[in-house]
Amino acid sequence: MAGKIQRYKHNLDVSYTLGATLTFEMLKERPDLINQVFISSETADEGGIHELLVSLKKHHIPVVLSDKAFHILSPKGNCYVIGEFKKEKPSLKEGNHIVLVNPSDAGNLGTILRTATGFGFSDIAIVSPAVDVYDPKVVRASMGALFHLRVEYFQTIEDYIRRFPDNARYAFMLRVPTPLPQVKRQTPYSLIFGNEATGLPENFADFCQSVIIRHTSRIDSLNLPMAAGIAMYEFTKADFNPAE
Amino acid sequence: MAGKIQRYKHNLDVSYTLGATLTFEMLKERPDLINQVFISSETADEGGIHELLVSLKKHHIPVVLSDKAFHILSPKGNCYVIGEFKKEKPSLKEGNHIVLVNPSDAGNLGTILRTATGFGFSDIAIVSPAVDVYDPKVVRASMGALFHLRVEYFQTIEDYIRRFPDNARYAFMLRVPTPLPQVKRQTPYSLIFGNEATGLPENFADFCQSVIIRHTSRIDSLNLPMAAGIAMYEFTKADFNPAE
Incomplete structure (x- = not known):
């Protein structure tokens, strides 16, 4: 389903990281969760993006250049990278x-x-x-x-x-x-x-x-x-x- | 200048409380600061509003029924009372x-x-x-x-x-x-x-x-x-x- 995207709903089995910094955080911690990353055409040549792209490629994560994803998920703009990730249903462990x-x-x-x-x-x-x-x-x-x-x-x-x-x-x-x-x-x-x-x-x-x-x-x-x-x-x- | 209102700017000598609860808080604590209170036509007969109006009258504070104030100060709606109050320039006291x-x-x-x-x-x-x-x-x-x-x-x-x-x-x-x-x-x-x-x-x-x-x-x-x-x-x- 690479490239397809829909507005977030509770019953979807994926969710989204809106923004480059947040997507990078996820990539560092849980690359295994990421399905694909959308990049807006408006920032394709910005600074930090290059590093992100290199790291995504290393993890074999598909990158999709799509302005449509941003119209759907971030209609107010000000966001040029969106990560789509699988939701988990973790169980709590013993402890505090x-x-x-x-x-x-x-x-x-x-x-x-x-x-x-x-x-x-x-x-x-x-x-x-x-x-x-x-x-x-x-x-x-x-x-x-x-x-x-x-x-x-x-x-x-x-x-x-x-x-x-x-x-x-x-x-x-x-x-x-x-x-x-x-x-x-x-x-x-x-x-x-x-x-x-x-x-x-x-x-x-x-x-x-x-x-x-x-x-x-x-x-x-x-x-x-x-x-x-x-x-x-x-x-x-x-x-x-x-x-x- | 009762009834007149403009979008908030740093150099104005007044500011605004957006919302009934907030305006009531100000009225309890600092009625002396309040110039006037705007009421939207959409809630003129709501519950808490009556109590607010009685209290405003007791303090001789002008009440203005004006939807224009809300278009200017709260264009997104969801706010039916606006208080206009004088800014102060207080000096800190000794202490923590x-x-x-x-x-x-x-x-x-x-x-x-x-x-x-x-x-x-x-x-x-x-x-x-x-x-x-x-x-x-x-x-x-x-x-x-x-x-x-x-x-x-x-x-x-x-x-x-x-x-x-x-x-x-x-x-x-x-x-x-x-x-x-x-x-x-x-x-x-x-x-x-x-x-x-x-x-x-x-x-x-x-x-x-x-x-x-x-x-x-x-x-x-x-x-x-x-x-x-x-x-x-x-x-x-x-x-x-x-x-x-």
Whole structure:
């Protein structure tokens, strides 16, 4: 099917990296996923493109010069390279996890994936309904971090817990919480975050340790990626900064 | 000039809150700044609007029914209330500061303002060239936090230091840095962050303590609001979580 392209949909078995830098990230990390790469006629002779083309050829990845792909996938322009890649259905491994319950914003999910990669997490659980991690907006916002991660969807939090019953569960919510700096970290652990607008359901406190990041009442809440990033920092800082 | 409106420009002495929630935030915090409020004919009978109108009347703030304002300021729609407010030129007060050197992204700046408000900061220094804090995109991304803050622009970092020579300066950068968890906090302090793409110039290490938030090499860097939020959390957590 080389050369054919269609607008991204959830039920397609491929997705797209929009942009040269992002496509290069994927090529470095997961060349095995790439079906083909589209190049726009408008940048065929730009700088970094040559290096990309050489590397694609080395990996025997087809390159298609096609402006049509860009009209379909990036109608606003400002994008001259598009990679088409196979979606995977990875399974989470044992270890520390980030668990996102009903995340709804593509940019937020991408930022969380990037930050999680930065703090050494490899496994992300997402409880449906939720934004599609393969939406090109998520892939782009993750700046390629997606290609370092295993992301698995679960129908319910119970499904997740049945698979990983022994992880210590820390849920970021307001019901009888412990402040983050006072939490005693047990491993392996799961850091659990709710939807942007509604947070976690109250009953999560029944089967998780409830944790709060305290702040002034001048804002309603920290935004979701910020709360997740601060929690990941606090939970991993002993690993990144061993006592001298 | 009630009823007149023009596209936002840096040199105007007014700016705009796009949206009912944001306009309400401003009304609660800084009604004195508001010149007038535009209401679109499309939502004149929606729920929250009535409460807003009552409150505006109490404050003697003119309300203008005008679809033209929305064509000019929010051509993409999805916005039915616009507040016009006077810009201020506040001066920073002594105390702990966030210092942003050449921030360039409106959404990032808004997120940082919101997070800073959450962690109890009231004073933000911005070194030019930089995005305009009164750009309606920044105001919106701050979710009204701007109205809790003093934000002052400086031509150079030297101008800022001359005004606040006694603040301990912590610069987030890669040159000979101390890891964030090991930093000894002195007060008052300034947390200093560079541009999204280029970071801080190397010479900042000559007049600041250089600080790093360690992460894996799988990402180039944390994004700017994330780094700033984690730093604010670490510097303020003793205040929000006093020892029992």
